[in-house]
Amino acid sequence: MANKTTKAKSTKSKIVAFKVEAELAEFLNDLPNKSDFIRKAILAQFGMTxxxxxxxxxxxxxxxxxYKPVIAAQNQRPCDKCKTAVEVPLSADNAAPEDKKRFEQFLHGGPLYCARCYPHVPACDDCxxxxxxxxxxxxxxxxxxxAH
Known part of the structure; x- marks a missing residue:
């Protein structure tokens, strides 16, 4: 029974640990759900909720x-360079190896380029x-x- 409850309770698959000051650790430990609080704080910081x-x-x-049919019907967006329609991926996991970085860039908030434009647009030296x-x-x- 406990195994079923655990599976139903959470779909999270990774654990992340980090060090904090004693006062912050105490504050987090007093929260009813510190994982939820930290997750929301991180998402809010990136504006990605x-x-x-x-x-x-x-x-x-x-x-x-x-929304499933809406997402399926609205899954195209113009290339940021040439304005050709590009299918918007929901994940880069199933992308061809040559398209993976291009889609990851978009999924992390960067511009979306078509396969033809992407190699001709210069890469940022920093990221x-x-x-x-x-x-x-x-x-x-x-x-x-x-960053400074």
């Missing part, structure tokens, strides 16, 4: 059933993302402004 699951990682069946020359200043503000 999912609009469908609101950071829980799970959506109710009605929301899933409603490796391919960024069109006219977007370099915007890229540095968005991605590198926190």
């Amino acid at each position: 999912c609009p469908l699951c609101t950071g829980t990682g799970v959506v109710p069946r009605g929301i899933h059933d409603h 490796g993302w391919h960024v069109a020359m006219e977007k370099v200043a915007e890229h540095f503000k968005k991605v590198h402004s926190h």
Whole structure:
């Protein structure tokens, strides 16, 4: 019975550990669900909270059933360089090896380029993302402004 409860309770697959000051550890230990708090804090920092699951990682069946066809129908976006329609991947896992980095870049908040444009757009020396020359200043503000 405990095994079924554990499987149903969590779909998380990785454990992450990090060191904190004693006061912060005490604060976190007093929370009713410190994992949930930390997860939400990290997502908020990156501004990536999912609009469908609101950071829980799970959506109710009605929301899933409603949005599944919408996502399937709206899975194209213009290439940031040439404006050719590009299929928006939900994951880079199933991408061909030559497309994996291109899709990972987009999925992590970077520009989406078609397979034809991507190799011709220069890569950022700091992060490796391919960024069109006219977007370099915007890229540095968005991605590198926190680094000094």
